[in-house]
Amino acid sequence: MPFNVAILGASGYTGAELVRIIATHPELRIVALSADRKAGMAMGDVFPHLRxxxxxxxxxxxxxxxxxxxxVFxxxxxxxxxxxxAQLPTHLKIVDLGADFRLRxxxxxxxxxxxPHVALDLQKEAVYGLTEFYRDxxxxxxxxxxTGCNAATVQFALRPLIEAGVIDLDEIICDLKNGVSGAGRSLKENMLFAERSEDVAGYSQGGKHRHLSEFDQEFSAIAGRPVRIVFTPHLVPVNRGILATIYLKGDAQAVYDALAQRYADEPFVVVLPFGQLPAMSHVQGSNFCHIGVTADRISxxxxxxxxxxxxxxGSSGQAVQNANLMLGLDETTGLMLAPIFP
Amino acid sequence: MPFNVAILGASGYTGAELVRIIATHPELRIVALSADRKAGMAMGDVFPHLRxxxxxxxxxxxxxxxxxxxxVFxxxxxxxxxxxxAQLPTHLKIVDLGADFRLRxxxxxxxxxxxPHVALDLQKEAVYGLTEFYRDxxxxxxxxxxTGCNAATVQFALRPLIEAGVIDLDEIICDLKNGVSGAGRSLKENMLFAERSEDVAGYSQGGKHRHLSEFDQEFSAIAGRPVRIVFTPHLVPVNRGILATIYLKGDAQAVYDALAQRYADEPFVVVLPFGQLPAMSHVQGSNFCHIGVTADRISxxxxxxxxxxxxxxGSSGQAVQNANLMLGLDETTGLMLAPIFP
Amino acid sequence: MPFNVAILGASGYTGAELVRIIATHPELRIVALSADRKAGMAMGDVFPHLRxxxxxxxxxxxxxxxxxxxxVFxxxxxxxxxxxxAQLPTHLKIVDLGADFRLRxxxxxxxxxxxPHVALDLQKEAVYGLTEFYRDxxxxxxxxxxTGCNAATVQFALRPLIEAGVIDLDEIICDLKNGVSGAGRSLKENMLFAERSEDVAGYSQGGKHRHLSEFDQEFSAIAGRPVRIVFTPHLVPVNRGILATIYLKGDAQAVYDALAQRYADEPFVVVLPFGQLPAMSHVQGSNFCHIGVTADRISxxxxxxxxxxxxxxGSSGQAVQNANLMLGLDETTGLMLAPIFP
Amino acid sequence: MPFNVAILGASGYTGAELVRIIATHPELRIVALSADRKAGMAMGDVFPHLRxxxxxxxxxxxxxxxxxxxxVFxxxxxxxxxxxxAQLPTHLKIVDLGADFRLRxxxxxxxxxxxPHVALDLQKEAVYGLTEFYRDxxxxxxxxxxTGCNAATVQFALRPLIEAGVIDLDEIICDLKNGVSGAGRSLKENMLFAERSEDVAGYSQGGKHRHLSEFDQEFSAIAGRPVRIVFTPHLVPVNRGILATIYLKGDAQAVYDALAQRYADEPFVVVLPFGQLPAMSHVQGSNFCHIGVTADRISxxxxxxxxxxxxxxGSSGQAVQNANLMLGLDETTGLMLAPIFP
Structure with missing residues (x-):
C-alpha cells in the first residue's frame, strides 16, 4: 500500500517537479496539494503539463x-x-525544500x-538533506x-576532496552557470524572457549568495577549521541545470581518485573517466549528478x-530520495528516470 | 520475463529517445544497438545523458x-x-520509425x-502506425x-472531424511550428545554433513537404474522395515539439464534440475544455497529445x-506504444512519464 | 542644427529602441526622457546597453x-x-507609439x-502612421x-492585394509568430523566461486580438465594404520579430506582381524573388520588412x-520614419542600419 | 572620397559582420567580396539580412x-x-581577422x-591588433x-592590472562564457541547435585553448617574466557575446583604480562604477567592452x-577600428552603433 503524501506550495516549479516525479513513483500517492494564492484551482490549470x-x-x-x-513536502x-x-501534527515526516532548516x-x-529563526527547536532537530552524506x-x-541547489552541486565535488585532504582549502574558486528556473516562478523584471534570453550575467557576486552559508557550515565541519570559498553564480539562458566549474590546487590524480572512490557505489553520482568533463544537458530532468576532473597545464x-x-x-529529486529513506523504501524508488536530451 | 529488443540506428535522436523511454519500461530489455558510423562506441559516449x-x-x-x-526498432x-x-529473420516483429513503409x-x-520502393511486399504488408486508429x-x-511526426500531430486533430463529416474538406489549412530535433542529428548549415536561434522560418512550403503524402493517403481514404490540405511547417527555436494551428470551416461545437467523443477513452490524447488551447510546453518529453478547439469571431x-x-x-513514444501492442502488453506500459516543465 | 526631441515612457522596450536608433541619427537630439516609475534614474542604469x-x-x-x-515620442x-x-503645448509634433489614436x-x-476615448478631437485629428500608405x-x-506591430506586418502584405483586387476578401487567414518583446517589459507570469523558453503558444485566438480593429478599419476602407480576416498570433521564444504566414485565395503570380510593383520604390519594404520566403532573422534590429510569395500545390x-x-x-523605427517626414527630413535618415545576424 | 575595401572570406559570420558595420560607415566602400565555396552567389543570398x-x-x-x-580584410x-x-600586392593595407599573424x-x-608558419617575414612585420594598446x-x-575574441576580452581586463602591478601574477583564473557564433559557420555536430540549446559545456579546458598563446605572449611581455593564466571557456546558448569572470588576488580598489584610470579616455572600453558588473546583453551588436570590479568577502x-x-x-569591429587608424580616419568612424537590446 503506497504512502500518502502532501505537497505544500505546489504551485511553484519545485512543487510541479515533485508531482512530475511522484506521478510514476510506485509507493507514493499524493493526497493533498496546497498553494495559498492559487487555492481553489485544479493543478492541471496551474500546470497544464500535469493535466x-x-x-x-x-x-x-x-x-x-x-x-x-x-x-509532507x-x-x-x-x-x-x-x-x-511548528504547527504540523507530530506524526508527520517532513521534507522541507526551502532554506529554513539548513543551518544549524x-x-x-x-x-x-x-x-531571527522562529522555530529554534526544529532548527536543531532538522537533518541536513544531502542524501549521500547524511543517509543514516x-x-x-x-x-x-x-539543501540549496547550488550547495548540492558544489558539495558533491568538494566534500570528498576536503575529507581526503587532497586540495588547498584556501584556494577554492567556484564559478557557477545557473538555469533560470532556480529563481522560481515569482515575478521579477530580470527574469522576463526578453531579459534573460541571449544574456549571461553574474549575481550575488563577491560572497553575497546565501548558499555560502551552507558551504561555510559544511566545509568547516569536515575540515575542522574555517573554510571560505569563492563562489560566483551566473544566470544562463537555460531552464534547468547548474554547472559548477571549480578551480582547485592539488594533484589532479589524487583529486580524481578521491572522487571516483567516494562515489563508486552511489547510484546517482557519476564520476566520468579522468579528463572528461560533463555538460549541463547530460543530466536535465533527472536525479543524477555528473562530475569530471582534469589537470590544468599549470602544474x-x-x-x-x-x-x-x-x-x-538539486531540489525535488533529492527530496524524494530523502522521503524514500525516511519511509523505509529503497532509496532509488521512482528516481531512475533517464535525463531528457535534446 | 521481459522481451528482448534491438534498436537499429541508435545514434540519432529518435534512437536515443527510444533508449530513454525503454530505460524505465518494465517489460522491454535492450540487447543490441546498432549505428553504422559510430559502431564500436559506447552509447554513453555518443549520448552522455544515457551514461x-x-x-x-x-x-x-x-x-x-x-x-x-x-x-526490432x-x-x-x-x-x-x-x-x-527485407533481410531480417522473419520471426522478428519490426517497428520502423522512418518513412519507408508509410505509403501503401x-x-x-x-x-x-x-x-522506386525496393521491398514492395513489405510495403504492402506494413500497417500504418497511428496507434489510436490502427490498433487492431x-x-x-x-x-x-x-507515422511522420507532423503527420501524427495533424491527423489526431483531423481524422475524427473528417469521419464525422463536420468540416469542409476543401478548406483545411494547417500551420505548424516545429522544434528543430525533427531534423535529426545530421549536419546542415541551417541547423546550426546560430542560424536557428532567434529565428522562425517556414520550409517545404507550398505543398512540398513529404508528410503531405500521408495526409493525402489517410484523409482521402476516410473521406472516400480525394482530400488535399494546405500545410506549412515552420522551424522555431525549441528542441522538441510540434504545435499545429489548424484553420477550418464548420461548426465549432460540432467540431469539439467530435473530438471530445472520439478521445474520451484514449489514454494519450487529451481534448481540453472548449475554448482552451494547448501549448507546446504542455507535452514535451511525454507520449501525450493535447488538442484544443475554439470558435472564431467569424461565424x-x-x-x-x-x-x-x-x-x-510523434516518433519513439508511438513506436513503443505500437511495440507494446505487438507484444501483447498493456498499451501504456512504460509510457506514462509526465511531461517535463519548465 | 538638429531637432530636439523628447521620449515619454522611455523605460520600456520601445523607448529604449527609440534611443538606440536616435543615437546614430544625425538630425535628432534627445533632450528629455520621462518614465514615471523610474524617474530619477539614469537611462544607463535602466538600460545598461545605452550606458x-x-x-x-x-x-x-x-x-x-x-x-x-x-x-515628442x-x-x-x-x-x-x-x-x-491633450495637455501638451500645441507647437509640438507628436508621434504616439501606443494604441490610443489608431482608430478613427x-x-x-x-x-x-x-x-470611451477621452480626447475625441485628437482622435479625429490623428493620422494613421503606416508610413508607406499615409506618407503625404x-x-x-x-x-x-x-500602428500596432502585428497590424503593420500584415498590412504590408495585404493592402496592395486588396487594392489590386487579386485576392478573395472572405478567405484571408493570418497566422503570426511573435517575439516576446512585443509584450513589453511589464511583469506577467507567462512572460518569465522559464515559461516562454522551449514553448510556442497561441494567444488572443479566435478573433480577440485588438489589432483586429486596425485590420477591420483599414481593409474595409480600401475594399469599400466590410472585410474580416482570421488572425492568430503565437508567442515564440525569440526576442524580436514577427513573421506572418498568410493563406490566401487568388492567382499567385498576380499576387506577386501586385506586391512587387507596389514596393518597387520603397526603401524599407523588400519583396523577394517569386517563390522565396523570408525568415525572421533577416530583419531583426532594422527598419526593413521582407515579403515573399509562393504558390500552393492546390491551384x-x-x-x-x-x-x-x-x-x-513595427514600432520605434516606424516612429522615427514618421518623425523624419513630419520634420521635413529625408525619410530614411538614421534608419539604414543593417539587420543584425546572427 | 571613401576608401575602397575588399573582404576575403565574406561568407562567414565575421565577414557578414564586417559588411553590416561598413554598411553605415561613411568612409569605406566595399568593392570586392570573396568566398571560395560560395563564389558566384550574391551576398544577399548567402546572408539575406544584407539583401x-x-x-x-x-x-x-x-x-x-x-x-x-x-x-583588405x-x-x-x-x-x-x-x-x-604573401601574394597580395604590396600597396594594400591588410587587416587579418584570423590567427595567422598574432604570435611573434x-x-x-x-x-x-x-x-610551421609559411610567411615568416610577414609574421615578423605584423602588428598585434588590440587597438587600445597598439594604437601607434x-x-x-x-x-x-x-586578436582572438577571447584574447581581447581578457586582455582588456588584465593588461592594465599587470602593468600597474596590482595583482598576483601567479593567481589569475579566467572563466569564460562564450556565445556560439565564435565557432563560426562550419558544420560540427556539437554546434547544432539541438545540441547547444539548453546546455552549458566547457571546452579546451585545462590549458588547451589556442588563445592561451596570445596571453602567454602579451602578459609575459608586459610583466617582463613568464605569466601563465588559468583559462576555461564554456559554450552558452547565446549567439553573440563573451563574458569573462576573472578571479584575482589583489586590492579591489587598486584594481578598480588601475582600470578606471587606464580607460578614462577610451571611447569603446567602459569601466562601470565600483561594485557593478556588466552582463553580456549590455554590449551585443556593438564595439563596446564593459568591465566591472567587485571585492570578494575574502580579503x-x-x-x-x-x-x-x-x-x-572581438573581431570585425576591432578590424574596422584598426582600419580606421591605418587609413588616417577618426578611430570611431562608423563604430558608434549602440548595442541592441533586447
Whole structure:
C-alpha cells in the first residue's frame, strides 16, 4: 500500500517537479496539494503539463486534514516553513525544500537570512538533506532540510576532496552557470524572457549568495577549521541545470581518485573517466549528478566540473530520495528516470 | 520475463529517445544497438545523458545475432529500412520509425521520395502506425510503419472531424511550428545554433513537404474522395515539439464534440475544455497529445490546435506504444512519464 | 542644427529602441526622457546597453519644459496617451507609439479597448502612421498614431492585394509568430523566461486580438465594404520579430506582381524573388520588412509571408520614419542600419 | 572620397559582420567580396539580412583586381591567410581577422597551431591588433593581426592590472562564457541547435585553448617574466557575446583604480562604477567592452568581469577600428552603433 503524501506550495516549479516525479513513483500517492494564492484551482490549470494526472485540487494549507498523511513536502518560499512546520501534527515526516532548516547555528541563519529563526527547536532537530552524506541520519529523521541547489552541486565535488585532504582549502574558486528556473516562478523584471534570453550575467557576486552559508557550515565541519570559498553564480539562458566549474590546487590524480572512490557505489553520482568533463544537458530532468576532473597545464592546478538539474537532484529529486529513506523504501524508488536530451 | 529488443540506428535522436523511454519500461530489455558510423562506441559516449544505463555497445547492424530478439526498432534515415528489413529473420516483429513503409501506393512512394520502393511486399504488408486508429491491425502486425511526426500531430486533430463529416474538406489549412530535433542529428548549415536561434522560418512550403503524402493517403481514404490540405511547417527555436494551428470551416461545437467523443477513452490524447488551447510546453518529453478547439469571431470558422512531442508521441513514444501492442502488453506500459516543465 | 526631441515612457522596450536608433541619427537630439516609475534614474542604469550615451536623466513627464522641444515620442502604455497628449503645448509634433489614436471611430475604440476615448478631437485629428500608405498626410500632421506591430506586418502584405483586387476578401487567414518583446517589459507570469523558453503558444485566438480593429478599419476602407480576416498570433521564444504566414485565395503570380510593383520604390519594404520566403532573422534590429510569395500545390491558393522587427519597423523605427517626414527630413535618415545576424 | 575595401572570406559570420558595420560607415566602400565555396552567389543570398545592400557578387579571391583597392580584410579560416597575404600586392593595407599573424615567435605558432608558419617575414612585420594598446603601431602598419575574441576580452581586463602591478601574477583564473557564433559557420555536430540549446559545456579546458598563446605572449611581455593564466571557456546558448569572470588576488580598489584610470579616455572600453558588473546583453551588436570590479568577502580577492561581442569588438569591429587608424580616419568612424537590446 503506497504512502500518502502532501505537497505544500505546489504551485511553484519545485512543487510541479515533485508531482512530475511522484506521478510514476510506485509507493507514493499524493493526497493533498496546497498553494495559498492559487487555492481553489485544479493543478492541471496551474500546470497544464500535469493535466493527465488525477490530482487533488489546490487548497489552503489550513484546509488539509493531515490525519491520514504520512509525509509532507514543504516547497514554500524561504522563511515560511519554520512557523508552519511548528504547527504540523507530530506524526508527520517532513521534507522541507526551502532554506529554513539548513543551518544549524541560529546566529548564522539570522546573519544570512536577515531575521531571527522562529522555530529554534526544529532548527536543531532538522537533518541536513544531502542524501549521500547524511543517509543514516535521514533514515531516522522526522524533519529533513533540503539543501540549496547550488550547495548540492558544489558539495558533491568538494566534500570528498576536503575529507581526503587532497586540495588547498584556501584556494577554492567556484564559478557557477545557473538555469533560470532556480529563481522560481515569482515575478521579477530580470527574469522576463526578453531579459534573460541571449544574456549571461553574474549575481550575488563577491560572497553575497546565501548558499555560502551552507558551504561555510559544511566545509568547516569536515575540515575542522574555517573554510571560505569563492563562489560566483551566473544566470544562463537555460531552464534547468547548474554547472559548477571549480578551480582547485592539488594533484589532479589524487583529486580524481578521491572522487571516483567516494562515489563508486552511489547510484546517482557519476564520476566520468579522468579528463572528461560533463555538460549541463547530460543530466536535465533527472536525479543524477555528473562530475569530471582534469589537470590544468599549470602544474598543481586541477579543474573539477559538477553538474545537476537544480529542480530535480538539486531540489525535488533529492527530496524524494530523502522521503524514500525516511519511509523505509529503497532509496532509488521512482528516481531512475533517464535525463531528457535534446 | 521481459522481451528482448534491438534498436537499429541508435545514434540519432529518435534512437536515443527510444533508449530513454525503454530505460524505465518494465517489460522491454535492450540487447543490441546498432549505428553504422559510430559502431564500436559506447552509447554513453555518443549520448552522455544515457551514461548511467547498462547498455550494449554500438555495433554494425550486420553484427547483431537476432536469434534471441523479439522485436526490432528501426530508427534509420529514410530510405535505408526497406532493403534492411527485407533481410531480417522473419520471426522478428519490426517497428520502423522512418518513412519507408508509410505509403501503401508504390507510385505515391516514388513520387514523394524520388526512387522506386525496393521491398514492395513489405510495403504492402506494413500497417500504418497511428496507434489510436490502427490498433487492431497493429496488434497482429509483424511490421508497423511509424507515422511522420507532423503527420501524427495533424491527423489526431483531423481524422475524427473528417469521419464525422463536420468540416469542409476543401478548406483545411494547417500551420505548424516545429522544434528543430525533427531534423535529426545530421549536419546542415541551417541547423546550426546560430542560424536557428532567434529565428522562425517556414520550409517545404507550398505543398512540398513529404508528410503531405500521408495526409493525402489517410484523409482521402476516410473521406472516400480525394482530400488535399494546405500545410506549412515552420522551424522555431525549441528542441522538441510540434504545435499545429489548424484553420477550418464548420461548426465549432460540432467540431469539439467530435473530438471530445472520439478521445474520451484514449489514454494519450487529451481534448481540453472548449475554448482552451494547448501549448507546446504542455507535452514535451511525454507520449501525450493535447488538442484544443475554439470558435472564431467569424461565424462558421473554427480553430483547432494540436500539439505533441515530435521525438516521443510523434516518433519513439508511438513506436513503443505500437511495440507494446505487438507484444501483447498493456498499451501504456512504460509510457506514462509526465511531461517535463519548465 | 538638429531637432530636439523628447521620449515619454522611455523605460520600456520601445523607448529604449527609440534611443538606440536616435543615437546614430544625425538630425535628432534627445533632450528629455520621462518614465514615471523610474524617474530619477539614469537611462544607463535602466538600460545598461545605452550606458555610453550622453542622455538626460529620466524625469516625470510633468517636469519636462517643452518650450525648446520640436517633437515628442509617446511610448506609453495603451490608454495613457490620450489625456496626456491633450495637455501638451500645441507647437509640438507628436508621434504616439501606443494604441490610443489608431482608430478613427470612437465606437470601435470603446468596443476594443473597453473604455470611451477621452480626447475625441485628437482622435479625429490623428493620422494613421503606416508610413508607406499615409506618407503625404504624415508630412503635414501634428499627431501621428503609430500602428500596432502585428497590424503593420500584415498590412504590408495585404493592402496592395486588396487594392489590386487579386485576392478573395472572405478567405484571408493570418497566422503570426511573435517575439516576446512585443509584450513589453511589464511583469506577467507567462512572460518569465522559464515559461516562454522551449514553448510556442497561441494567444488572443479566435478573433480577440485588438489589432483586429486596425485590420477591420483599414481593409474595409480600401475594399469599400466590410472585410474580416482570421488572425492568430503565437508567442515564440525569440526576442524580436514577427513573421506572418498568410493563406490566401487568388492567382499567385498576380499576387506577386501586385506586391512587387507596389514596393518597387520603397526603401524599407523588400519583396523577394517569386517563390522565396523570408525568415525572421533577416530583419531583426532594422527598419526593413521582407515579403515573399509562393504558390500552393492546390491551384488558386497562395502563401504570402511578411516579417519585420516588432520593436523597430513595427514600432520605434516606424516612429522615427514618421518623425523624419513630419520634420521635413529625408525619410530614411538614421534608419539604414543593417539587420543584425546572427 | 571613401576608401575602397575588399573582404576575403565574406561568407562567414565575421565577414557578414564586417559588411553590416561598413554598411553605415561613411568612409569605406566595399568593392570586392570573396568566398571560395560560395563564389558566384550574391551576398544577399548567402546572408539575406544584407539583401537591401548594393554589394558586389562573391568571387574567388584570385578573381579580384586589387589595383584600385586600399585595404583588405581577411576573414579566412585559420591557416589560410599566411600564404594568401604573401601574394597580395604590396600597396594594400591588410587587416587579418584570423590567427595567422598574432604570435611573434614562430616556435610558439608551430606549437599551438600544429604547423610551421609559411610567411615568416610577414609574421615578423605584423602588428598585434588590440587597438587600445597598439594604437601607434597600427597607425603606421601595413599588416595588422586581429586578436582572438577571447584574447581581447581578457586582455582588456588584465593588461592594465599587470602593468600597474596590482595583482598576483601567479593567481589569475579566467572563466569564460562564450556565445556560439565564435565557432563560426562550419558544420560540427556539437554546434547544432539541438545540441547547444539548453546546455552549458566547457571546452579546451585545462590549458588547451589556442588563445592561451596570445596571453602567454602579451602578459609575459608586459610583466617582463613568464605569466601563465588559468583559462576555461564554456559554450552558452547565446549567439553573440563573451563574458569573462576573472578571479584575482589583489586590492579591489587598486584594481578598480588601475582600470578606471587606464580607460578614462577610451571611447569603446567602459569601466562601470565600483561594485557593478556588466552582463553580456549590455554590449551585443556593438564595439563596446564593459568591465566591472567587485571585492570578494575574502580579503585580498577581487572579481573582474569583462564582456564584449565576439563578432564585433572581438573581431570585425576591432578590424574596422584598426582600419580606421591605418587609413588616417577618426578611430570611431562608423563604430558608434549602440548595442541592441533586447
Amino acid at each position: 493527465h494526472l488525477d490530482l487533488p485540487q489546490l487548497v489552503q494549507t489550513g484546509e488539509i486534514d493531515f490525519s491520514g498523511i504520512d509525509l 514543504c516547497a514554500l518560499p524561504h522563511g515560511l516553513s519554520q512557523a508552519l512546520v 547555528d541560529p546566529a548564522e541563519y539570522e546573519k544570512w537570512y536577515g531575521a 541520519d535521514i533514515k531516522s529523521a522526522r524533519l529533513v532540510a533540503g 598543481g592546478r586541477v579543474l573539477v566540473v559538477s553538474t545537476l538539474d537544480n529542480l530535480n537532484k | 548511467h544505463l547498462d547498455l550494449p555497445q554500438l555495433v554494425q547492424t550486420g553484427e547483431i545475432d537476432f536469434s534471441g530478439i523479439d522485436l 528501426c530508427a534509420l534515415p529514410h530510405g535505408l529500412s526497406q532493403a534492411l528489413v 501506393d508504390p507510385a505515391e512512394y516514388e513520387k514523394w521520395y524520388g526512387a 491491425d497493429i496488434k497482429s502486425a509483424r511490421l508497423v510503419a511509424g 462558421g470558422r473554427v480553430l483547432v490546435v494540436s500539439t505533441l512531442d515530435n521525438l516521443n508521441k | 555610453h550615451l550622453d542622455l538626460p536623466q529620466l524625469v516625470q513627464t510633468g517636469e519636462i519644459d517643452f518650450s525648446g522641444i520640436d517633437l 509617446c511610448a506609453l502604455p495603451h490608454g495613457l496617451s490620450q489625456a496626456l497628449v 471611430d470612437p465606437a470601435e475604440y470603446e468596443k476594443w479597448y473597453g473604455a 498626410d504624415i508630412k503635414s500632421a501634428r499627431l501621428v498614431a503609430g 488558386g491558393r497562395v502563401l504570402v509571408v511578411s516579417t519585420l522587427d516588432n520593436l523597430n519597423k | 537591401h545592400l548594393d554589394l558586389p557578387q562573391l568571387v574567388q579571391t584570385g578573381e579580384i583586381d586589387f589595383s584600385g583597392i586600399d585595404l 581577411c576573414a579566412l579560416p585559420h591557416g589560410l591567410s599566411q600564404a594568401l597575404v 615567435d614562430p616556435a610558439e605558432y608551430e606549437k599551438w597551431y600544429g604547423a 603601431d597600427i597607425k603606421s602598419a601595413r599588416l595588422v593581426a586581429g 585580498g580577492r577581487v572579481l573582474v568581469v569583462s564582456t564584449l561581442d565576439n563578432l564585433n569588438k
